[in-house]
Amino acid sequence: MQSNPTTVIVDGQGVEALCQSCGVCCSTFRISFYWGETTAAEGGTVPVEMTEQMNLYRSCMKGTSQSKPRCIALAGNIGESVTCTVYENRPSPCREYDVFDAQGELNPRCNQARAKHGLAALDVRFVPTVGMPAHIGLPIKEIGPK
Numbered sequence: 001m002q003s004n005p006t007t008v009i010v011d012g013q014g015v016e017a018l019c020q021s022c023g024v025c026c027s028t029f030r031i032s033f034y035w036g037e038t039t040a041a042e043g044g045t046v047p048v049e050m051t052e053q054m055n056l057y058r059s060c061m062k063g064t065s066q067s068k069p070r071c072i073a074l075a076g077n078i079g080e081s082v083t084c085t086v087y088e089n090r091p092s093p094c095r096e097y098d099v100f101d102a103q104g105e106l107n108p109r110c111n112q113a114r115a116k117h118g119l120a121a122l123d124v125r126f127v128p129t130v131g132m133p134a135h136i137g138l139p140i141k142e143i144g145p146k
C-alpha cells in the first residue's frame with residue numbers, strides 16, 4: 001500500500017535538496033568499493049588520499065570503517081546542511097544508492113540510519129512529473145524533514 005506522505009518530491013533537484021538536509025547515510029554505513037575506483041588506478045576518480053585499503057581488492061572511504069562512521073568527504077552538519085566534497089568523483093556505492101524505489105517509496109535504510117542518529121523519520125514520497133497526465137494535480141512540493 002502506498003504511504004500518504006506530508007512531503008512530495010517531484011524531481012532530481014528535490015532529491016538533492018532532501019539529501020543536502022540529511023547526510024546520515026554518509027555517517028552510518030561503511031562505504032566500500034573496488035580499489036580500482038581510486039585515483040591510484042588508471043582511470044580511477046575517487047581521491048585515493050580520502051580512502052583506505054581494506055584488503056587486496058577493496059577500499060573504503062576514510063572514516064566510514066570506524067565504530068561511529070563519518071565519511072571524510074562529508075562537510076557540514078548532518079540533519080541540517082551537508083555537502084559531499086567529492087560529489088563528481090564519489091565512489092559507486094554512493095552513486096548507486098537508490099533513495100526511492102520504483103514505486104516512489106523512500107529506501108527504508110534512510111530512516112533506519114536517521115533513527116540511529118536520533119533524527120526524525122522522513123515522511124516523503126517521489127512522484128515524477130514526466131509522463132504524468134496533465135489533469136492530475138500534485139500536492140505541495142515542499143522539501144524537508146518532517
Ligand code: SF4
Nearest residue numbers: 019022023024025110
Ligand atoms: S539517508 Fe537517504 S535521504 Fe538521507 S542523505 Fe542519505 S540517501 Fe539522502
Ligand code: SF4
Nearest residue numbers: 026071073074084094
Ligand atoms: S563520498 Fe560523498 S556521498 Fe559518498 S559517503 Fe562520502 S560524503 Fe557521502
